[in-house]
Amino acid sequence: MKKIIIIGYGPAGVSAAIYLKRVGINPLVIGKDLGALQGYSDLVENFYGTGKPISGTELIENGIQQAKGLGIEVISESVISLKQEDDHFVVLTTNNRYEAKSVLLATGKTRQTLNIPGFVKYRGKGISMCAICDGYFYRKKKIAIVGCGPYMLHELDYLSKIAKDITIFTNGNPLDASVSQPVIHDKIVKFSGDSKIQHIETKNNRYEVDGVFIALGIPSSVEFASQLGVIVEKNNLVVDENYQTNIDGLFAAGDIIGGKLQIAKAVYDGMLVADSIYNYLNKK
Known part of the structure; x- marks a missing residue:
């Protein structure tokens, strides 16, 4: 069983994974294929340290490669369900079943719907x-x-x-x-x-x-959270000052908790939620 599974390998999820790795916790990061990511194709010109404009997709891929270079396990699978069993979480993907003591939702808000009248x-x-x-x-x-x-x-x-x-x-x-x-x-x-x-x-x-x-594509963090009874307001997951939802051990960060939808903010969330997850796991 894993200590922490991070669902989503965008800026918030990968940043959290990197900080957790540095304090001795080995996370499992699960995300969908880069080709399936939506909303990251625009050029990023205002992110510190990039030097020149870079596509959002390339920036995310760089982050994933950085995580892998640190020995973090990153897999590309579509998560279709999240549930609780006794004192742990079960993450089901299209290919596998994973168990963890805690979960971080960082999939962003992208959700495929239907452009159909009615x-x-x-x-x-x-x-x-x-x-x-x-x-x-x-x-x-x-x-x-x-x-x-x-x-x-x-x-x-x-x-x-x-x-x-x-x-x-x-x-x-x-x-x-x-x-x-x-x-x-x-x-x-x-x-x-x-x-x-x-x-x-x-x-x-x-x-x-x-x-x-x-039931198109894969569910977003809102759908995962709704399955567990997480409080949702205005399509944002509600978290406390430690980035924890009302479900013990279930954390959320990035676009899905609202605020400015910026990469810098998502990275900041990732750093802070990693600290909260570290403290949570140490108390267990």
Whole structure:
């Protein structure tokens, strides 16, 4: 079992890993492929020590290589679930299961959604981003789940325990898995209804639904935190002065806790949260 798993290898996560390594704690850092990172392609011209403009992606890659050079274990896997078991955390990726005494969420705020008419209107009114959070309200009802990858399959596994009438909508993408539920491959053109969602409309048909669960790409820190009951305000994870959430041993840093969305601030968060994690683990 690891002492600390850091989810996200951007500036906050890697900075925390480097500081933890220097005080004798070996973290495991998990992040998705650099090619999948969004929002880091712009040139960075105001970060100390770069000398000349550098792309955000290159800056992040330099940080990852620095961490690896210090002997920090960094792996590229997509995390699809975070849960608690007894006195530790379990991190599930598309390939593996990891256990740790503490976890730092530093994935940023990027979250893939849908640019489809009705999505914004019915989000929270029948459209949900978290099966574990809201699935209970749709027991024995007609459910749709939108997605096609490992995260969708993980959410489907949970939903299938509480409802039998589930339809998968891949929104035009291939589904490389064998499932027992009906699969609709058509592109979704509209979500419709009255005060709550009632239909998914595709290019070729219209389907009645009571609830829709979006499971595209991989979940963000907000989705991970929501699964555990972390307090979220204005799409930011709420942390105390030690960067700890209301869940003992679960920390958060970087863009996901709000404030200025700047690399310098994320690095600063990483330094401070590393100190808090060190103190937390030493008390255990």
